[in-house]
Amino acid sequence: MFDTMTVTKIFGGLCGALLVFLLGKFAADMIYYGGGHGEEAAQGYMIATDSGDDGGAQEESGPSFEEVYASADAGKGERVFNKCKACHNVDGTDTTGPHLDGVVGRPVDSVEGYAYSGALEKVADVWTPENLSGFLENPAGFAPGTKMGFAGLSKIEDRANVIAYLDSLGS
Incomplete structure (x- = not known):
């Protein structure tokens, strides 16, 4: 029932499926983290808002x-x-x-x-x-x-x- 070729095909299929899953994980990490090794990546999302036209900086001479x-x-x-x-x-x-x-x-x-x-x-x-x-x-x-x-x-x-x-x- 199981000859050498059948066992080899099953093993090859499992290895191929593992390879597909690993490549999928790699692609998802590149999309989520933005790529780059050694960079510290935060897991979260930035909420964009209207920040006005002052560029986010307060002038030193402004009121306290x-x-x-x-x-x-x-x-x-x-x-x-x-x-x-x-x-x-x-x-x-x-x-x-x-x-x-x-x-x-x-x-x-x-x-x-x-x-x-x-x-x-x-x-x-x-x-x-x-x-x-x-x-x-x-x-x-x-x-x-x-x-x-x-x-x-x-x-x-x-x-x-x-x-x-x-x-x-x-x-």
Whole structure:
């Protein structure tokens, strides 16, 4: 029933299938990671937003965050928060990201049931307006290794308005 040629064909078929699977994995890695050996690749996706026309850089001579935050408009912040709604709720329920109602003054990584990366605990203890501003400006720069793939809010006014809106929600 099984002669040498049949066994050789079966073995060749298994080797061929393994080769196809390995080549498929190689192609998928090239597409997902973008190629290149030795480069550190993060598993995640960047959420593209309208970053305005200032190029993401704040001028050194501009007003401080405290000055801008003192005159922040929660109504404008609610409109800017629309960029955040893809991943965050303000009704106490978690989605891709943790809920943000009551975030101002709350300890970092403190929402029950949400699996944090642990990167935030290394840079801050409490979500003060200043910490939130630094994080919202450049999440990956503020807390390297964070799970948040958002590009950030480059305008200091947008950050202050969003934080004022979140602060107006309370806990």
